[in-house]
Amino acid sequence: MKKVLLLVALVALMATPAFAYISGSAHDFSGLGWTANGQICVACHTPHGGSTTISDAPLWNHTETTTAYSQYVGGGTLTALDVAATPTGISALCLSCHDGTVAPDSFGGATGTATISAYANLNSDGMVNDHPISFTYDGSLATADGGLFDPTTTASGIVGSTGNIDADMLFGTGNTELECASCHDVHNGGNGGLGYPKLLVKSNANSALCLTCHNK
Ligand code: HEC
Ligand code: HEC
Ligand code: HEC
Ligand code: HEC
Incomplete structure (x- = not known):
């Protein structure tokens, strides 16, 4: 009996990664009754008729935000010159829920009523106090800045990948x-x-995430 239990435990352990991706994470909305049959992907993606308004949007099914922001400019220390005034690309997809203006359950053309929790609403205090996004980070920026690793030659260190920062994180x-x-x-x-924690791409223990790009 013990052996059987051990086997069951082992199989469960081996199967863990397959079930530990989006299921059960903060982005698994299947238990919230937004869909009739507990679908997970549908709040963000659709197999047919996805949005084409945002570049890079992967078969997008969620209502997009139209809010304009001001981004972090820093005290004149920022080397990057092309930080988009309003976040673009896939960051705009995140902000479709995380700027607090569009209900997280507004998808597939329907207007929802759910609200995002205060801690996850990045725009509640504006976007100027958040890490800059939607700008070019390449070898030239690294050279000009002096305090950044070259993303085209520096390994991302992401578990299971031997790729560089550009391929894995940009x-x-x-x-x-x-x-x-x-x-x-x-x-x-x-x-x-x-x-x-916090859906990070890699551990930030000892600031490992920050030190992937910042040569400090
Ligand atoms: C909370 C919104 C959200 C949910 C839920 C979600 N996705 Fe995504 N997905 C995104 C965003 C945003 C991107 C683009 C950013 C990226 O690639 O990291 C993306 C990218 C993708 C891509 C293309 C890039 C890649 O990673 O391969 C695929 C394929 C994909 N999603 C499949 C799925 C499937 C299948 C599900 C359901 C099991 C799902 N997604 C659930 C938001 C979501
Ligand atoms: C469909 C709406 C939606 C989209 C699109 C979306 N999120 Fe979320 N996200 C949520 C909700 C809802 C929560 C949980 C907070 C809450 O309960 O209100 C959440 C939580 C999070 C958290 C906190 C996780 C935790 O464990 O506390 C992070 C980080 C996050 N999202 C990042 C992103 C990023 C980055 C993107 C785009 C790549 C994105 N989200 C796209 C709705 C969304
Ligand atoms: C440079 C890296 C970086 C970028 C870019 C970034 N985040 Fe985060 N984010 C983090 C880290 C690290 C944390 C965890 C902070 C903590 O645990 O105190 C976090 C936390 C969060 C949380 C949880 C907030 C909380 O207080 O628990 C949300 C939601 C979130 N990010 C969404 C986003 C969205 C949406 C974007 C783009 C608009 C974004 N992040 C861009 C690194 C980043
Ligand atoms: C994927 C790469 C990447 C990661 C990961 C990352 N950063 Fe950055 N960060 C950048 C780039 C590129 C800039 C723009 C630098 C510039 O142009 O001066 C930047 C800008 C900044 C700035 C503003 C600098 C200024 O001159 O005003 C600070 C502060 C910062 N990051 C801190 C962090 C912290 C803290 C973390 C970890 C939570 C982090 N970054 C993670 C790439 C990254």
């Missing part, structure tokens, strides 16, 4: 754009599927 054409998803995995797939 987006857009040529993998040069820093976006919300540079630091967060919306599907909670970090750590080989076991996930990290």
